[in-house]
Amino acid sequence: MTTVAHQPDAAPVDQHRDPVPASAKWRAGWRRGRQLTGVVPFFAFIVVFLVIPTLVVAVGAFGSNDGRPTLDNLSALGDGYIVDAFVRSILLSAVTAVIGAILGALLAYALVTAKPDGILRRLVTSACGVLAQFGGVMLAFAFIATIGLSGFVTLFLKDQLGIDLYSGGVWLFDLPGLMLVYTYFQIPLMVIVFLPALDGIRPQWREATESLGGSTWQYWRRVAMPLLAPAFLGSTLLLFANAFSAYATAAALVSQGSPIVPLQIRSALTSEVVLGQQNLGKAMALGMVVVVAVVMWLYAYLQKRTSRWLG
Amino acid sequence: MTFQERPLDRDASSVGAAGGRDTVPTPTSNSVAVHLNGLRRRFGGVQALDNLDLEMAPGELIALLGPSGCGKTTALRVLAGLEDADSGRVLVGGKDITELPANRRDMGMVFQAYSLFPHLTALQNVEFGLGLRRVRSAQRRERAGAMLDLVGIGTHADRYPHQLSGGQQQRVALARALAIQPQVLLLDEPLSALDAKVRVQLRDEIRRIQLEVGTTTLFVTHDQEEALAVADRVGVMRAGRLEQLGPPDEVYQRPSTAFVADFVGLSNRLPGTVSGDRVEVLGTALPLVPGAASGIGSGAVNALVRPEAVDLAVDPDGRGRVLAASFLGPTSRVSVAMPDETMVVAQVASALLPELAPGTAVRIELRPVPVVVEAA
Ligand SMILES: Nc1ncnc2c1ncn2[C@@H]1O[C@H](COP(=O)(O)OP(=O)(O)O)[C@@H](O)[C@H]1O
Ligand SMILES: [Mg+2]
Numbered sequence: 252m253t254t255v256a257h258q259p260d261a262a263p264v265d266q267h268r269d270p271v272p273a274s275a276k277w278r279a280g281w282r283r284g285r286q287l288t289g290v291v292p293f294f295a296f297i298v299v300f301l302v303i304p305t306l307v308v309a310v311g312a313f314g315s316n317d318g319r320p321t322l323d324n325l326s327a328l329g330d331g332y333i334v335d336a337f338v339r340s341i342l343l344s345a346v347t348a349v350i351g352a353i354l355g356a357l358l359a360y361a362l363v364t365a366k367p368d369g370i371l372r373r374l375v376t377s378a379c380g381v382l383a384q385f386g387g388v389m390l391a392f393a394f395i396a397t398i399g400l401s402g403f404v405t406l407f408l409k410d411q412l413g414i415d416l417y418s419g420g421v422w423l424f425d426l427p428g429l430m431l432v433y434t435y436f437q438i439p440l441m442v443i444v445f446l447p448a449l450d451g452i453r454p455q456w457r458e459a460t461e462s463l464g465g466s467t468w469q470y471w472r473r474v475a476m477p478l479l480a481p482a483f484l485g486s487t488l489l490l491f492a493n494a495f496s497a498y499a500t501a502a503a504l505v506s507q508g509s510p511i512v513p514l515q516i517r518s519a520l521t522s523e524v525v526l527g528q529q530n531l532g533k534a535m536a537l538g539m540v541v542v543v544a545v546v547m548w549l550y551a552y553l554q555k556r557t558s559r560w561l562g
Numbered sequence: 563m564t565f566q567e568r569p570l571d572r573d574a575s576s577v578g579a580a581g582g583r584d585t586v587p588t589p590t591s592n593s594v595a596v597h598l599n600g601l602r603r604r605f606g607g608v609q610a611l612d613n614l615d616l617e618m619a620p621g622e623l624i625a626l627l628g629p630s631g632c633g634k635t636t637a638l639r640v641l642a643g644l645e646d647a648d649s650g651r652v653l654v655g656g657k658d659i660t661e662l663p664a665n666r667r668d669m670g671m672v673f674q675a676y677s678l679f680p681h682l683t684a685l686q687n688v689e690f691g692l693g694l695r696r697v698r699s700a701q702r703r704e705r706a707g708a709m710l711d712l713v714g715i716g717t718h719a720d721r722y723p724h725q726l727s728g729g730q731q732q733r734v735a736l737a738r739a740l741a742i743q744p745q746v747l748l749l750d751e752p753l754s755a756l757d758a759k760v761r762v763q764l765r766d767e768i769r770r771i772q773l774e775v776g777t778t779t780l781f782v783t784h785d786q787e788e789a790l791a792v793a794d795r796v797g798v799m800r801a802g803r804l805e806q807l808g809p810p811d812e813v814y815q816r817p818s819t820a821f822v823a824d825f826v827g828l829s830n831r832l833p834g835t836v837s838g839d840r841v842e843v844l845g846t847a848l849p850l851v852p853g854a855a856s857g858i859g860s861g862a863v864n865a866l867v868r869p870e871a872v873d874l875a876v877d878p879d880g881r882g883r884v885l886a887a888s889f890l891g892p893t894s895r896v897s898v899a900m901p902d903e904t905m906v907v908a909q910v911a912s913a914l915l916p917e918l919a920p921g922t923a924v925r926i927e928l929r930p931v932p933v934v935v936e937a938a
Contacts, residue, residue, distance in 0.1 A: 455677040458644050461664040462671040463691035463742055473690070477681050559724060560680040 305540060311533035324534035333515060333535065339426055340495060340511040341542070347433040348490035354434075355441020355490075356483060362442070363449045376446065379439035386436050387499035394432050394504070399423060426510050429501055436500075437490050444489055448482035448557060478560055485553035492546045496539065512539055595620040595778040596641065596746055601650035603636055603802075610636040611647065612802030618746075623772050623779040624807075625789035628799030629825065634782040637799070638748050641780065643667045654745055670739030670747045670777070675755040677735055678723040684710060684734045685719040691742040709737040712771060729760040736768065740775060747772065747779040753788065765792055786826045790814060798822045816851050820936035823866040830872065830906055833938060834865040841865050841935055843928060844900070851932040863935040869895060872908035873927040876917050880925035882906065884918050898924055 315321040327333065365371045397404045398416060408414040422428055452475060460470040498513040509515045512535055519532035596618035603611040610633040618624050626634045639645035641652055643664030652660045659667055678687050688706035710716045713733040723731055732752055739747060752768070753761045769792045772779050783789050789796045790810040797807040806818045817823035834843035836858065839850050843865045874896060882898040885905070894912045897905055906926055910918070
């Protein structure tokens with residue numbers, strides 16, 4: 252961009268000390284501002300949905316109900332039931348991230364061996380795009396309607412084959428159920444985030460390995476796996492964060508008890524039995540922010556390495 | 563050649579560095595390093611290889627030259643074992659390796675670009691093949707270092723591929739391919755992703771290194787200048803078969819078909835009349851390349867005449883008129899229109915250009931070098 256003051260259509264320059272008259276300065280600012288208008292919605296979005304909530308959570312976590320600073324909320328995070336919720340949340344996220352990552356990576360690999368602009372690949376990637384977002388009430392309902400206590404699959408298995416899915420308890424509405432349901436959106440998410448890394452693997456690398464005398468196993472062991480490992484770990488972390496911060500699916504599925512942190516926060520914010528727990532909820536939320544921040548920092552680090560190799 | 567510690571039980575070593583341009587090895591039945599025999603390969607509706615035959619002598623560098631899509635890469639990949647032929651045999655050192663998988667063929671391969679392992683340094687890339695062969699680490703490092711020195715990039719041993727220029731990457735790729743002391747070195751358009759200056763430089767260096775290590779080499783390119791510059795023999799390919807195979811000067815000066823005359827270098831297509839073993843073009847009787855008129859018989863043809871076989875003289879009574887001239891350095895190309903609207907391109911010394919302004923009347927004379935003809 253050239254300096255506005257030198258443009259022929261700028262206001263006439265007056266002969267005094269300031270070579271750029273106020274009107275031209277104002278115009279320059281206005282033009283520069285106009286260039287930025289494109290990103291205003293983005294920043295507004297960040298401020299409204301990320302900065303403000305984080306600040307509210309952080310401030311609230313260190314405040315008592317009457318507004319005085321306190322560490323009580325944070326020390327309450329050490330209470331047994333909250334620690335349990337964190338452990339279960341982390342377990343749920345880790346298990347579904349690992350299962351989702353492995354199965355998703357295999358599916359993605361199957362896709363790259365198909366024709367890149369073939370119908371199969373386009374179909375599966377679009378389906379994954381939808382399914383990765385297919386959380387919340389709909390997903391919970393889909394599971395309840397199929398393998399819930401009176402879901403049609405459950406009834407079919409029980410009546411026709413004599414198999415009782417729930418002989419060992421009502422697992423669908425507790426941690427095992429959450430794991431199953433979460434895996435359902437973790438796998439397609441993995442396909443979407445891992446596919447670009449697989450696409451970055453060049454066929455020459457396999458052929459070079461072969462011509463140098465390497466077997467298929469040696470290719471995977473010495474070339475493909477080292478190259479894909481950072482992307483795989485990074486994607487797994489992303490899946491972890493995705494599950495860790497998911498709320499709607501769990502909320503729709505679990506109506507009794509609060510096995511995981513997001514549901515604990517819900518009950519802290521909405522409890523009518525114990526009043527004044529809002530700030531405890533914020534302390535738990537701050538704990539989640541910290542966990543996710545650590546995970547995303549690791550993710551960004553791994554992503555940087557991958558993009559250098561597979562860009 | 564310190565890197566050739568391993569005793570080589572192949573005849574390739576006997577020719578070794580001596581296989582230079584002056585001693586062009588000619589294939590004889592017991593000294594054939596590579597023999598491609600009747601290779602055919604079809605992709606869908608495309609006959610990529612159509613009964614391809616090629617014999618390479620030990621230590622020889624053959625350039626496969628041809629337009630894009632004529633099957634050069636397919637031929638090289640079949641030799642490497644990366645592609646299967648529908649029929650035909652591949653023999654190396656007298657052994658039939660047609661059924662052998664690529665990783666047991668012992669061939670060094672250099673691709674067009676981006677073939678280095680991006681997570682390994684230059685040195686580690688070169689060591690890779692030696693590691694697969696369980697060469698001990700100290701020895702491996704030493705040999706890889708020697709190879710990097712050979713390709714002139716020893717000081718960059720610890721750089722990663724993304725820290726190297728395109729030309730440097732290709733040098734490392736060459737070192738990696740040669741480190742395993744392959745029976746055959748295969749290069750598939752190794753220079754085509756580089757800019758012009760680097761291309762010429764690296765081209766000459768590939769030839770120097772190839773002569774030094776004496777490895778039988780197949781060099782695929784679509785660039786005729788490149789092929790003529792590096793090869794002991796040039797094989798011109800067309801639609802999956804060899805159109806002509808011979809030393810560069812022969813392919814250039816005595817093209818056996820109109821296609822070769824056209825593809826290798828620049829040719830005028832001038833109307834002529836065949837009678838016997840001569841063709842009359844613009845009033846001059848030119849000798850025919852032996853066999854060139856077979857299948858055409860006598861009568862009206864187009865003769866393919868090189869610009870450097872056309873002499874120009876300024877002559878007020880001349881029937882040609884200069885149309886335009888393009889300066890190419892020491893020589894220039896001048897296009898001349900004849901009264902019958904034929905256009906003739908002549909190569910002249912650039913010193914003559916000032917006299918050859920557009921519109922100048924000139925006389926044209928053809929030198930009696932053998933030409934090929936095609937049906938008019
Ligand atoms: N894997 C393949 N699948 C389909 N067609 C191919 C394949 N490889 C090569 N071909 C076709 O075979 C012909 C020869 O290809 P190629 O050997 O790559 O030519 P060149 O290297 O001379 O440009 C081309 O028409 C190309 O489209
Ligand atoms: Mg090719």
